[in-house]
Amino acid sequence: MSERDPQHDRRQRRLLVGLAILFFAPIAVSFYLYYGHSRLQPLGRVNRGILIEPPRALPAGAIPAGKWTLLYVGSGQCTATCQRKLYETRQVRLALDRDLPRVQRVFVASDPCCDETFLKTQHPDLLTLRASGEQPLLAVLPTANGAPVPDRVYVVDPLGNLFMFYEPDAPPKGLLEDMKRLLKLSHIG
Numbered sequence: 001m002s003e004r005d006p007q008h009d010r011r012q013r014r015l016l017v018g019l020a021i022l023f024f025a026p027i028a029v030s031f032y033l034y035y036g037h038s039r040l041q042p043l044g045r046v047n048r049g050i051l052i053e054p055p056r057a058l059p060a061g062a063i064p065a066g067k068w069t070l071l072y073v074g075s076g077q078c079t080a081t082c083q084r085k086l087y088e089t090r091q092v093r094l095a096l097d098r099d100l101p102r103v104q105r106v107f108v109a110s111d112p113c114c115d116e117t118f119l120k121t122q123h124p125d126l127l128t129l130r131a132s133g134e135q136p137l138l139a140v141l142p143t144a145n146g147a148p149v150p151d152r153v154y155v156v157d158p159l160g161n162l163f164m165f166y167e168p169d170a171p172p173k174g175l176l177e178d179m180k181r182l183l184k185l186s187h188i189g
Contacts, residue, residue, distance in 0.1 A: 048174025158189030
């Protein structure tokens, strides 16, 4: 019987340890970077709008279903802010290019409403709903001090779920980026 060479055994052990380090080191480093450094963790969201959690189902028949909806709630007088938001939602919809047919715009206007000539000439694709205090759609919207926040743009999915909104001062680029991402990932609407 031949004796085992201790030097050969050490080399084999070192080789085995080296292979183990080569395999486990990247995993250990990735765990350390992800869980050990809070500034290296992903931010957890990519959307520009504010999520409504949990999403709220709109009352049946409140708006036409089956399409993604940009829902704007504003004054029936359609002030300068209202006109700007309607323009921005129109431009966002147009910028969606081939996905344009998948998106509709709805304006929920408080009474008294509206400059019909302005809406028909500037926004022929806009669906206008007249809101009253008892409107079931208004009851679903997030409120501040018991009333819907004016001049917000809401996003409603094709199944009728209200799930995101944009504040009046939010840039339209964020809405466009979110809509492109939603339409790319969604197979409905």
